[in-house]
Amino acid sequence: MATIPADLERPRLLDRLTSPDALFVLIATMWLPLTAYVLLGRHLGPLQPYVLLPAIPATLVLYVLAIRAFRESTVAVIGTTLVFFWLLMAVTAPYLPLEDPNRPIAPFTLPLTETRDHFFWLGADGRGRDMLSRAIWGCQRVLVWGVTATLVAYLIGTVFGLVAGYLAGWWDEIISFVANVFLSFPVMVLFIVILNYLGASGLNIVIAVTFASAPAIMRIVRGLTLDIKTRDYVFAAQTRGEHPLYIMLVELLPNVRGPIIVDACLRLGYTTVAITTLTFLGLGLQPPDPDWGLMIRESARVALLWQFAYMLLVPALSVSSLILGFNLLADGLRELSLKD
């Protein structure tokens, strides 16, 4: 990947945020409730209405911290703002004064009109459901599944990359070969195979994205590891007689973190595109719950007239702004890491 910054020894990206521990707590406070809310839904029982409450302040604090940390890069600030806008929408959706996103009210109502005692800011779709509500609710699934899928891909890719790069030899041969198989395997076949065995769900997307992305991530991490393992501090650890596992996790992992985070932001963008595309082809998330990819899919049948184009524009602009956010964030982080 050409995205790897030259400077590998001083990954200060995270250091810019004051205290990593507090940061992780905040991220967890934001992310875990959101994931639980989307994955478990009604199974949360009486907790359901309250689960997302702690995530709201966490998201706001994280946003302020991120803006402060990235203030030197306008691009990063814009990217962060876009991403956090949707994060905030995702965690506040249940508390906003929105219409039920699945309730049909008035089909084909144009934006900014009032019909049947309901004011439609962004209009209603062909089934009469409020587009504003659907757009806001729709970001939950895209965010949760997109981030989860990328995260899993990174976990697996990084582990194999570290092993292949550090242990080399047969480990490297085998892992690289398997990675090559998956890299050249038609992704579409993979998706359909998984779909057939596991049914259409977010899990399907996680596995599909993992298969499609992990080999590439593995290559990046492997390359970085090959470079870093010749450094003095790795030799020092080896002479101390540390276990390879310790060296990989403690000496190597933190040093490949910086470039990976930049790459991860880019990949989050691709993953979001992939989810939208898969959903359009009917292989990803399934109705009835609102989702941007599904909204685009529905609009492909319905929104083929000028006056109904808003049915496409609303989800398309939403998903594009999120992807743009990820991409700008990646650009900004790279810019920042080069400045360090």
Next chain:
Amino acid sequence: MTDRPQHPLVHVFARQLADGKTDRREFLRSATLLGVSSAAAYAMAGHITGESSVDPAAAQQTDSPQSGGILRVAMQVQKMDDPATYSWTQMSNQSRHVVEYLAITGPDNVTRPLLAERWEASDDLKTWTFFLRQGVKWHNGDDFTADDVRWNVERWLDPNLGSSNAGLSTFAAMVEPGDGGSRMIEGAVDVIDPHTVRFNLTKPVLSVPEDLYNYPAAILHPSFSPPFDVDPIGTGPYTFAEFEVGSRCILRRVTETATGEPFVYWGGDVYLDEIHYYNFDAENQLTAYASGDVDTVYEFGIEQLPLARSLPGTVLEARTAQTLCCRFRTDTPPFDDIRVRQAIVKGVDNGVFTDLVFLGAGDRGENHHVAPIHPEYFELPPLQRDVEGARALLAEAGHGEGLELTIDVGNTDGPWHQAATEIMRDQLQDIGVQLNINVMPASRFWEIWDETPFGATAWTHRPLGTMVLSLAYRTGTPWNESKFSDAAFDAALDEAEATFDVDERRAKMEAVERILQDQAVMVQPVFRPIFTIVRDNVRNLHAHPTVYHQYGQAWIAT
């Protein structure tokens, strides 16, 4: 009127028509069913009621038809291995003007003779005699004879062929169980003379002509070997000029036989020079029409109606008995408890679906799968939603604290399936039932359609109300997806199916419909309309309730 001996009942019907006891449409159906040629029946109907009556196939002919031109149709172009094992209507449309059927059901849901000139049924409806049209030629120059018919029927009944015809009432009454599956009974198809063939059935069957227009029941030449598109021999006016699966199917007029002699189509004038089917997936067909690629489309869904209405051309709508059965597996918990089924049925208000899903089009379903357009439809008292009663039943069944259910939806007829189940979900919340909607790709749904405990299955239109009941709810039939088994129902249906007179049959349908309703086998919310669109210069093209293309009389005005 014909001078051939008529079935005694024809006169009865004629009297009923005159007395106003039966309507014109019903008379026409019954009379043609008894083998009066359709022209004769129409003439008779006009004679009896004093109205002028024309065959709709000949109607709307304000201008005189012009010959020539190409009709371009957007449809999925699928493979045509063997017309007897077709699995999709689209396949049969490709070959519908090449190979023909003994009978034909028109856009008005009336079945008339086609390759047969007329037919006669015995009083007990167990013996059907088909008098074949004379002078019909195969594309290779052979004469069409009764032996050809026998060859085809025997083939359909070969258990190794896997033709879905074998499941239809007519053909199910020609087989006996044997080792290696059921076998055709000796003498079930009896060739009387070269143009007369008799079907001897083990039990009364009402729907023999209708079954003979089932889409895999096209009559093939006995020299047939798959795949059909390589050397197609039919009796129809067209043959394939070009064929590529997933791309195009081009039909051209047959002008000469294989031996070089001129071929004259028995059916008289046909106007189109060519029919072109171009492959467009369901969701793209209307777009293809909008951008001028085609003159008409196979079908478009309700969600595209606003788009279609904004386009030049005429939107055609057919009232049908196509429906969605949200049926329970009556042998699987919790649906083996009739109280649970009844509670769910009571919790749904069937009255809202036509408005909410079809913008007012379509017909209300009444959970017994007989449609108002069926001749024997008996109108039961309207269904009432009963939330309190449903709650009470659930509590009685031990689900007082609420019940969580999942319905499998494949959207096999388009996204309206999901729309309908979503309405059900909202309504069922009121009775404490949490309905999860598990949407899956259509191809996946067809793998599990008869196995899932609770699923939304699409059933196509069949001309008679008894036909689908016989296929779907009779004990032990292969398509009995609900595994419903009720001796009283089977007996009542047998009786209705053995009754020729429509008024009497309608009276007998009361019991049939009531049992299905009371046993709460399904929520069957709505009968859907079918939409297509056609350019204004294309004349005499009709929307058919089963989307069968009948372009023989269509023509293009210049």
Next chain:
Amino acid sequence: MPALILRRLGQMLLIMAFASLLIFVIFDTPAFKKKLAVAELGGFGVATLSDEAYQNWLAEKGLDRPFHERYVAWVADVAQGELGTSFEKNTAVGPLLADRLWNTAVLAFWVFALMIPLALVTGVLAGMREGSIQDRALSFVAVFTTSIPEIATAIMLTVVFALGLGWLPAKSAMVQGFDGWQLVLPVLTLVLYGFGYVARMTRASMAEVMTSQYVRTAVLKGLPYHRVIVGHALRNALIAPFTIIVLQLNWLLSGVVVVEVFFEYNGFGKLLLEAALFGDVYVVQAATLVAVGVAVTSQIISDVGYTFLNPRIRFQ
């Protein structure tokens, strides 16, 4: 170098063998056989079949034999250039695949013909003066177009140019034979999505070269700015994008699926999706071989080209 290519080709064969074996195993499961039966006979058709009739049907399709037997037979056939018959399309896989690949190649040709000049010019113009307004504006355009999923672009273009203005055909099914106008929208969709990535890589590479010692020296020597750019910077700046562009070949092969499906363009991607959904195992197999071939070939070209353009790099 030849040793490297040979090694890569050997690896390709191994990957092909492994991938095809994997697909065979998957499609040999009862679940996938039933999928194929449902696709062929319809859900209602399969429900009518008795167990025995189903077995007969499998035998007729040649699916009853144990999979290793079928796999060996298939490998032997492929070695002789015989790719089998499509269940869905009822035709030989070879010509079918060749036809669809050709269509995708035509599409890819126009995508590359438009995308590469556009991306390189944008990237070079942006990277030339890093941080300038020009750079900011061009970079934003590049990142923005890449942020819109292809499917959204495709629908929007259809609404505006095909159905709204009526300038272009809405679908690309080529029902009346090849029609160049029908290629415009799919090509445009792919270019809009794809060019940003290459442009950003070019920009990064250009920006790096512009800060390098010899370009600075050339500027200090007083050479005219455009001579510095054309004579010195460009050649070195284009090495990195070259590899990216060649690897885009691989992206196209899977990235076209949604575009081909939406525009009904009969190319490789649409064929692959249909075959996978139908359970058309021989088509999927052949397509996989092609995909592996394209992936490995583009890697080899990329490596060889990189070495060729940049003699300082040697593969050990």
